Amino acid sequence: AIFKSGKLDEDSIEELEDALLEADIGVSIVDDLIEKLKDEFANRKKDKNLSPAEILKSHLITILNNRHHTGTESCQVLTPNTTRFSHKPWVILLVGVNGSGKTTTAGKLAYYYGLQGKKSVIAACDTFRAAAVEQIEVWAQRGGARLVKQKSGADPASVAYDAYKSTQARSEDLLIVDTAGRLQSKRNLMEELGKVARVLRKHDPTAPHEVLLVIDATTGQNGLSQARGFTSVAGGTGLIITKLDGTARGGVVVPIQSELGLPVEFIGLGEGVDDLHPFDAKVFVNAIFE
């Protein structure tokens, strides 16, 4: 209710600031937002009835909806001119730290695009973690996708290579490449990931068409370090925030988009195969001020 208030005094500023900070937006961005808010509020037209919360929301939505930012050299965001599935197979590479929700999301993506009539293939490129292949076998089945796998310990790049070749040969629409979780500070693991991306590029210079960093909504500012690290080895086109069905707000996507221009493409709202939804900036921002 405080957020409906039209005034901007020291108490309400602190309340708004706290909401932004507790959403994991990060001190620097929050400082900028509050400064902008104070300016804008002081200079607002008398007829404009926008509350301070509404002003903040509109600034956040502007940042989050910015798809024209071409990011950095390593981040090529899907612009309105690039249509998904303009290449066959359309290749999505899922990357991210341990436990963020990549494998689950691979199944969800296959299901999501399956509803749009797309034939999906999942490449089981986590050849390292215990029972990773057994886990993704279930998710491929749930998502209605064909699974390409090799035995545990195989080279992930070789699985990606096989998957691409067979998907292309069978003229299937979508190849989703699931990779092992890894911390961005581990150089050898990051190089392994770079190799997977390169192998896909060998087949099709435009592939992978999407490189989606899967981030747990509970992640703090380390999410920014993750985004920098992963995009520098594998490139980056967007984010998927998972576990938004909890109490975490996933605000770290704001500094990520602000610095790297990576937009959120999807959100995960549960453990079911249909718990994947296209990103809606308005809904996301409203939740911050709930």
Add this chain to the structure above:
Amino acid sequence: QLTDRFEKFVRNLRGQGKLTEKNVQDTVRQVRRIMLEADVSLPAAKAFVKTIQEKSLGQDVLKSITPGQQMVKIIHDELAAFLGGQAEPIRFGKSPSTILMVGLNGAGKTTTCAKLALHLKRSGRQPLLVAADTKRPAAIEQLVLLGKQLDIPVFTSDDKNPVRIAKDARKHAQKESLDCIIIDSAGRMHVDGELMDELKRLQSIANPPETLLVVDGMTGQDAVRSAKAFSERIDITGLILTKLDGDARGGAALSIRWITDKPIKFVGVGEKPADLDAFHPDRMAGRILG
């Protein structure tokens, strides 16, 4: 470095006899900023800063070090104290004694169960791992494989009810003369009423002297919310912080310790079974302060 940052803020303290309210003010604002950048939850950061303020006021500026250095020492020592004393050992009751592992999805519970089992085996115990996650695809296979690698027995059952599994596992441990039971539970959201009820039933039947909340080391603001919810619903006796082999600052350590007042017993520092360290509050303090 931290000292340089504080030197900037406390330069005006030189030549002054005491740390006064006014000159501590700016410094503690900077402390709060550092805490937030390190992903300490806002309420925990506020509480900590208040303590620093009280501790700093009226202290004589020592002749031998600069006021900035002195502030850093107060902050570091206070943070280490907040994080708790040296790591407390695992609590055991009469044999077979149970340890219940709980936490959010993907925090690292299953991997940590294996690590803990290895740690206990090396200290002369006979652990039994219990695969009580009947929900996640291949969760049972994951624990079975880890147990096989370590030559540690794993109890599995076709039963879908984790409470019954815990009952049967206890009988099995008694029959096999195993002296401790480590129960791997399914990841769950603290806002999922049904799953939290299930956990409450599981704890009441398993009656563990030790219930460990496993928390991802890169958790941001949500750390206080989720730890609070778990500790209000069930009886948490200790905490484990995982994935600290990455570059996350780990402010969640302060958040979860502050809100639960329970000891952090171990930290996860890698994906292998041997990657479990005792918690060192002093080291954690240095890491959080950056």
